[in-house]
Structures are given as structure tokens and as C-alpha cells.
Amino acid sequence: MIQVNNVTKTFEGFKALDGLTMKVERGSIYGLVGPNGAGKSTILRHITGVYRPDSGSVLVDGQSVYENPAVKAKIAVIPDELYYFASASTRDMMKFYRGLYPRFDDKRYQALKEAFPEVDEKQPIRRLSKGMQKQSAFWLALCCEPDLLVLDEPVDGLDPVMRRQVWSLLMGDVAQRGTTVLVSSHNLRELEDVCDHVGILSHGKVLLERSLTDLQDNIVKLQAAFAQSEPPQLPRDMNILHTSQVGRVYTYIVRGNPAEIKSRMAAYSPILLEVLPLSLEEIFIYELGGEDYGVRDIIL
Structure with a gap:
């Protein structure tokens, strides 16, 4: 699903990625772990087509993702810092996402109201708490029915019950639709129960990349x-x-x-x-x- 080959990226003399290589299999939940500054967010922005690598290649389904709308239409992203249009509600963003994603499922949007009952879909998202904003983000992303779901510190701000709810929904999509999930976190304990593959980053490189079964x-x-x-x-x-x-x-x-x-x-x-x-x-x-x-x- 994802193949990153010897990618480098430098910002004003700082080498954020230093020959990073990693592989994410289709239908897996891959945990990307590393301390702050290791390069997690930078490689995620390459995989989602925001950044172009200085050297190396980033392929999703065998195609370069940078400036490739067809590939990006299969990817949904929940970044660490959420962004919405000013004054937009969850319902407003649903209409926007529906225009971007060909497979956006209106029926699922209605069904997932029960999974996120505390989110008022008519209220501006910027007025919601951090936890409610994350719930809104998951609600919308799951309705896009992506082939690849990229998550950066996804459950920060969620209470334990909602964390379990979100992971249950994600694992259901992996099992039923073959969705590939790439999740970045600085907290390895968060990933232990859900990931089947783990890669650990430091100084812009993958130090270790294995399945949990192989590790154990x-x-x-x-x-x-x-x-x-x-x-x-x-x-x-x-x-x-x-x-x-x-x-x-x-x-x-x-x-x-x-x-x-x-x-x-x-x-x-x-x-x-x-x-x-x-x-x-x-x-x-x-x-x-x-x-x-x-x-x-x-x-x-």
C-alpha cells in the first residue's frame, strides 16, 4: 500500500528526514512511533502528498502521491492540529467532504451519529472542545471510506470510553473493508493493543520496523x-x-x-x-x- 524509499527532506539546513525507508502493507494497522522531532509528522505529510521529497520516492498503491488527485481521493487524514473553515459546523464540513471524496457515504454519516452522540453537528466546530473536535474529525473521515487513513496523534483529547469506541470503529473498517491505517504517536502504550506492525523513528530514520508477532x-x-x-x-x-x-x-x-x-x-x-x-x-x-x-x- 505504502512504499517509502530512501526519502530525504531538509528545511533551512535541518535534515528532517535522512534516507527514511518504510513499507506499510494493505489492510494493516501500522504504528509509527518516535520522540518529538523524529520526523513523524514530516513523513506523514509526504505520504499524504503535502510535501515533495528532496530525494527518494513515496508511493501509494504504486503511484507517486504528490500532485496526484486520483491517489489523494483514496486517502483521509486526521492531523494533530485540526483545521476547519471558519464558523463551519460538522454538517457544513460533511457537504464539503462529500464534494471531495467520490465514495463519501451519506448513509454512514447518519448512522455514525449514534457513535458520536455528544457532537452537535450544527454547532461551529471551533466552539467545540478539543475532544469533540476530534470526534467530529473521525466522524467525517470514516464516512469518506478511504483506502488509506492517516492519523497523527489521533486520540489526544478523547476520554477512555471514546478512545475505545474510535479504535473499535477503525478496526471494524480494517476487517470489513481492508482499510489501511497509518497512525503516528509518541505513546507506544497507546498502540500496543491495535497495531499489527510498528516502526520506530529517530533523527529522520526508521531504526526498527517489524510485525508485533515477529517482535514477540x-x-x-x-x-x-x-x-x-x-x-x-x-x-x-x-x-x-x-x-x-x-x-x-x-x-x-x-x-x-x-x-x-x-x-x-x-x-x-x-x-x-x-x-x-x-x-x-x-x-x-x-x-x-x-x-x-x-x-x-x-x-x-
């Missing part, structure tokens, strides 16, 4: 206790990323196949051996190591 199948957290006072000397090829101790219990973070690692550890006859799930934050911390303190700040 390649690193394991073990807790073990041994009869002897000192733990056994584990072989170097076990690729231990981190070791900690609380009393007699040792915690190991190990890269590799979980079943194989547990089997190898069992050979040392521990009196306690337990495999624990790792959060996505922990996986990134140990995968990245000391690569970038800015990245570590967003996931610790």
Missing part, C-alpha cells in the same frame, strides 16, 4: 531461581540482553525462540522457571539498547 516471537523474559547460591554460568550464544536479581530470583531478557530458550534454561535444573510476557515497551527497550536516548524516553 524473538525475545523472551525468564524468571529463574536455583538451589545453589550462585546462578549457573550461561553460555554466550544464549544472547542475554539483560539480567537482574531480586533475592534468589533472577530475571533474564533473552533474544531468540522462547520455547528453545526455556528448554535450554531447564537443563540447569532451576527450582523456579517461569516465562513472562513482555510489553511492547520492554521489547523496544531491549531491542534498541542504547541506540538513542530520545527513543528510550518514549518507551520507558
Whole structure:
């Protein structure tokens, strides 16, 4: 669906994107994570055709998106800072969107009133709270029935109940229509339950890009206790990323196949051996190591 190839972008001597490469598969929910200034909003503006890259290419459905109205008609965007016409209401913007998007669904617009009951469609959007403005934005974007939905810090300002409602609607579109969702956030915890692929940005580059399944199948957290006072000397090829101790219990973070690692550890006859799930934050911390303190700040 999206292929970004070695894209660079410089603003007045500052290199916002530095050879960034990423790929988003059709029908996936891809989380783009990074600290402030990592280049998240800049690459989103390239993918939506706002910016032209200095070098490299940005393709959506195999076509360059910049100055390509046919491709842009398949993309809906909810930016971090929302923009509406002065004094426009949600209903006014619905009429505007209906003229822009060939697949705008009037029936769905009426149906989604129940999903966003607190939004007064006749009231000027600028008079709504931040949370209400975000609800209005989702209401309109979902009615466009896009092939690609691009979200920049999408649920800021929404209460927990409405966040769940919005993610439920998005995942429903992914499952039923094959919508591709690209969501940027500085908060990895926000994405853990909804994304199937994650890319982490730092200094204009993608440091790590994997499916959550691959991440979770390649690193394991073990807790073990041994009869002897000192733990056994584990072989170097076990690729231990981190070791900690609380009393007699040792915690190991190990890269590799979980079943194989547990089997190898069992050979040392521990009196306690337990495999624990790792959060996505922990996986990134140990995968990245000391690569970038800015990245570590967003996931610790």
C-alpha cells in the first residue's frame, strides 16, 4: 500500500528526514512511533502528498502521491492540529467532504451519529472542545471510506470510553473493508493493543520496523531461581540482553525462540522457571539498547 524509499527532506539546513525507508502493507494497522522531532509528522505529510521529497520516492498503491488527485481521493487524514473553515459546523464540513471524496457515504454519516452522540453537528466546530473536535474529525473521515487513513496523534483529547469506541470503529473498517491505517504517536502504550506492525523513528530514520508477532516471537523474559547460591554460568550464544536479581530470583531478557530458550534454561535444573510476557515497551527497550536516548524516553 505504502512504499517509502530512501526519502530525504531538509528545511533551512535541518535534515528532517535522512534516507527514511518504510513499507506499510494493505489492510494493516501500522504504528509509527518516535520522540518529538523524529520526523513523524514530516513523513506523514509526504505520504499524504503535502510535501515533495528532496530525494527518494513515496508511493501509494504504486503511484507517486504528490500532485496526484486520483491517489489523494483514496486517502483521509486526521492531523494533530485540526483545521476547519471558519464558523463551519460538522454538517457544513460533511457537504464539503462529500464534494471531495467520490465514495463519501451519506448513509454512514447518519448512522455514525449514534457513535458520536455528544457532537452537535450544527454547532461551529471551533466552539467545540478539543475532544469533540476530534470526534467530529473521525466522524467525517470514516464516512469518506478511504483506502488509506492517516492519523497523527489521533486520540489526544478523547476520554477512555471514546478512545475505545474510535479504535473499535477503525478496526471494524480494517476487517470489513481492508482499510489501511497509518497512525503516528509518541505513546507506544497507546498502540500496543491495535497495531499489527510498528516502526520506530529517530533523527529522520526508521531504526526498527517489524510485525508485533515477529517482535514477540524473538525475545523472551525468564524468571529463574536455583538451589545453589550462585546462578549457573550461561553460555554466550544464549544472547542475554539483560539480567537482574531480586533475592534468589533472577530475571533474564533473552533474544531468540522462547520455547528453545526455556528448554535450554531447564537443563540447569532451576527450582523456579517461569516465562513472562513482555510489553511492547520492554521489547523496544531491549531491542534498541542504547541506540538513542530520545527513543528510550518514549518507551520507558
